[in-house]
Amino acid sequence: MSEKEAEELLLELKEKAELMVDLAYSSVLYDNKEIAEEVYELEDFVDALNEELQKLAIKDVKSGELELNEGLAIIQLGSCSEAIADAARDIADVELRDVELHPVLRESIMEADEVFVRVRVAEDSVLTDKSIGEVKLASKTGMWIIAIKRNGKWIYDPNKYMKIMEGDVLFCKGTREGMEHFIALAKGEEKEI
């Protein structure tokens, strides 16, 4: 089979589904319909990816390049990612249906061990004009960027080469213990990463 293709498809499915869950919670927390709409768009993309993966798996079972139960495992793993993506869309739907969440419920999402943070990057932040990989954001602070709002435009799931710019609004996910340090860095209040 085109193992490479199956590998890439499964990986992309898994990552997109997880990104969708993070974005969906962010959209609810920050009452942000644009993020919620991105979740909807990603869902169509994920559906298409999964269809492609399933066809590949069936083709490879047919040609004998995959055992039957290997093919089934691939299809099941793909379907799980799609189920997670569907759940993310339903979370985003809570935001899009204009339900004002009870503040206590909003807090319940905030109080998890994994937290969501939104912060604007200050001019004098040590992060300004550096790439995400350069500052080793994730391993130094335990936080990573799931979306950036820059000059009214959105960048979702930025890679490590993406530069952080002054005025960027960063939507991040991470661990509770790294949150305050990260916010202080973005605001320019702390200089040592």
Place this chain on the structure above:
Amino acid sequence: MSEKEAEELLLELKEKAELMVDLAYSSVLYDNKEIAEEVYELEDFVDALNEELQKLAIKDVKSGELELNEGLAIIQLGSCSEAIADAARDIADVELRDVELHPVLRESIMEADEVFVRVRVAEDSVLTDKSIGEVKLASKTGMWIIAIKRNGKWIYDPNKYMKIMEGDVLFCKGTREGMEHFIALAKGEEKEI
């Protein structure tokens, strides 16, 4: 309503569902049926939690303490977590059905930005005899522990007061960039956290 209760239930649902996804991927990666079985047990727990949450929401709508659409939002958020938990169970099912995953597929899970790591703690590791909170593992390395195997027993989702002990096998999730540093710390090869 017992806002506190609804808050706690939703938070617990969300966290347990996410833990289940992490454990499920670990079980597939490390071909570990015990972890996969824990996922199954957690699923029953999540189902019960969700049922409790739904009853609470309906009761509070009936008594007028919640608006109808607030109640529906709570039910929808709870159902999303349950759907994610179901997907996790299906991933664990791939492991329990004894399908030998194609190594390329296993790698596809390993190559995501979020990685899973399994490592044994050495006697001379700086982590030995320290609590998870004390070493600030998550914010210092970008990795966190989802399960510990200690003397043949399992500890799932340990809190920050849990001490890391020599010989512990740590199952962790985290960012790719923090992985090597973390492994070196656990093995005692690096001493500075």
